[in-house]
Amino acid sequence: MSYENKLLQMKKLLGKKTEQKKEKPKFIKPEPPLYSEQWQQAGLERVENEFGMLFKREVHYPFDYQHGDYKLGEFFHSLKRWKFEAEDHPFAISGNETIVFFDTETTGLKGAGTHIFLLGFLEADDEGFTLTQYVLADPSNEAALLFESKLWQRNVTIVSYNGKSFDWPQLQVRWTLNQQFLPPLKSQRQIDLLHSTKRLWKDDLSRMKLTQVEQDKLGFYRKGDIPGHLAPIIYFDAVKSGNAETLMKVLLHNEWDLLSLITLYIHSTNLLFDDISTESATTYTNIGKWFGDLKKRQTSTEILQAVTAHFETKDTGYAHFYLAYELKRIGETDLAIQSFQTALPAIPVRKQLLAYEQLAILYEHKVKDYEQAYNYTKIGNNLLPDIPFQKETHLQNQQKNWQKRLSRLANKRNKNFSTNNEKFFDN
Numbered sequence: 001m002s003y004e005n006k007l008l009q010m011k012k013l014l015g016k017k018t019e020q021k022k023e024k025p026k027f028i029k030p031e032p033p034l035y036s037e038q039w040q041q042a043g044l045e046r047v048e049n050e051f052g053m054l055f056k057r058e059v060h061y062p063f064d065y066q067h068g069d070y071k072l073g074e075f076f077h078s079l080k081r082w083k084f085e086a087e088d089h090p091f092a093i094s095g096n097e098t099i100v101f102f103d104t105e106t107t108g109l110k111g112a113g114t115h116i117f118l119l120g121f122l123e124a125d126d127e128g129f130t131l132t133q134y135v136l137a138d139p140s141n142e143a144a145l146l147f148e149s150k151l152w153q154r155n156v157t158i159v160s161y162n163g164k165s166f167d168w169p170q171l172q173v174r175w176t177l178n179q180q181f182l183p184p185l186k187s188q189r190q191i192d193l194l195h196s197t198k199r200l201w202k203d204d205l206s207r208m209k210l211t212q213v214e215q216d217k218l219g220f221y222r223k224g225d226i227p228g229h230l231a232p233i234i235y236f237d238a239v240k241s242g243n244a245e246t247l248m249k250v251l252l253h254n255e256w257d258l259l260s261l262i263t264l265y266i267h268s269t270n271l272l273f274d275d276i277s278t279e280s281a282t283t284y285t286n287i288g289k290w291f292g293d294l295k296k297r298q299t300s301t302e303i304l305q306a307v308t309a310h311f312e313t314k315d316t317g318y319a320h321f322y323l324a325y326e327l328k329r330i331g332e333t334d335l336a337i338q339s340f341q342t343a344l345p346a347i348p349v350r351k352q353l354l355a356y357e358q359l360a361i362l363y364e365h366k367v368k369d370y371e372q373a374y375n376y377t378k379i380g381n382n383l384l385p386d387i388p389f390q391k392e393t394h395l396q397n398q399q400k401n402w403q404k405r406l407s408r409l410a411n412k413r414n415k416n417f418s419t420n421n422e423k424f425f426d427n
Contacts, residue, residue: 027181030140035242042244052144055135062128068220070263072129078269097157101261104167107232115139117235119149122258133251143178152183161210164192193264199290204282218263226253281311285319301326317346333366349386356380370416374409
């Protein structure tokens with residue numbers, strides 16, 4: 001028998017090892033904290049489930065509840081506006097979605113040691129809006145808190161403020177650390193109002209914190225609010241001492257955050273569809289650019305034209321600049337040139353460089369005026385040393401491109417000059 005055959009027979013004798021299934025670790029339900037009764041006396045409801053216990057707070061608001069400049073019920077008017085005016089906008093919410101305004105409070109900003117100690121939800125029912133806050137009894141009861149959120153079984157649209165970048169990823173981390181016990185967390189559609197706030201008020205608001213937006217845009221001023229960075233300290237103190245009196249102020253802070261999400265959505269929707277009124281030229285220019293970036297050309301053009309007509313020229317540099325691009329796309333060459341020219345004195349040097357480039361392109365390829373194209377190219381080329389490029393190679397590449405355009409236009413200009421002279425002498 002050959003050596004190879006002996007090896008094959010030995011393998012058959014060994015047989016296949018049967019894999020043993022790993023048993024799922026048994027969950028040990030933690031004991032309730034000693035301060036449970038104290039927290040209940042502070043206004044929290046005790047909730048128990050198969051993973052432990054947590055605390056809960058509920059507040060109901062009628063539709064005519066006023067928060068700042070708006071009544072909460074105006075939210076439904078906003079939904080109708082999206083349905084009839086721009087349903088395919090990423091900011092839009094359709095009537096068949098279950099909408100949940102969502103915010104958390106955490107013991108830190110990042111890392112596996114950071115716990116979510118407060119989950120805040122605000123959603124509509126038949127009679128108004130209901131705020132539901134789930135509070136972590138202590139870190140050993142984390143699975144109970146996460147399970148009670150029902151985010152493992154519900155399909156909802158999450159509306160938050162920086163939630164897409166912070167709150168939801170934090171929730172995913174905590175869920176992953178408890179995944180051996182909990183059902184899988186469901187993916188949800190996310191609408192992050194911080195993103196839309198940046199779109200609307202870039203270069204208009206100095207800070208994008210929700211409290212700043214409340215004061216400057218929503219007509220809501222907090223009285224007796226605790227700074228957000230103190231929330232973790234207050235929570236740990238409540239766990240240590242059993243006194244939840246100050247912790248209730250953290251819940252109020254979270255409550256105001258959630259109510260402001262509703263009014264921010266209402267206000268933002270109104271801005272996108274109402275005629276120009278109280279906001280600045282910068283804000284309405286941002287709106288026009290946003291629609292342009294979404295390929296809604298006609299809407300973008302109409303808004304930017306309204307800005308240039310409504311505000312003084314010194315405030316409409318960006319509006320003319322973005323409008324010029326829209327006009328160029330639809331073939332309105334003369335109007336595009338006029339808008340780029342009007343924009344130049346009121347835009348920063350980087351944008352000026354782009355405007356001169358576009359003017360050179362329009363005069364070269366559309367108007368066939370090589371002299372003007374050459375002049376604008378020369379001005380743009382001379383601007384390059386005034387622009388702080390991140391790398392020297394970036395400046396060198398720009399200089400190379402502008403010199404290439406200058407050479408091409410010089411040749412076209414000279415050729416055009418010679419052709420015109422020949423025609424003159426022929427005549």
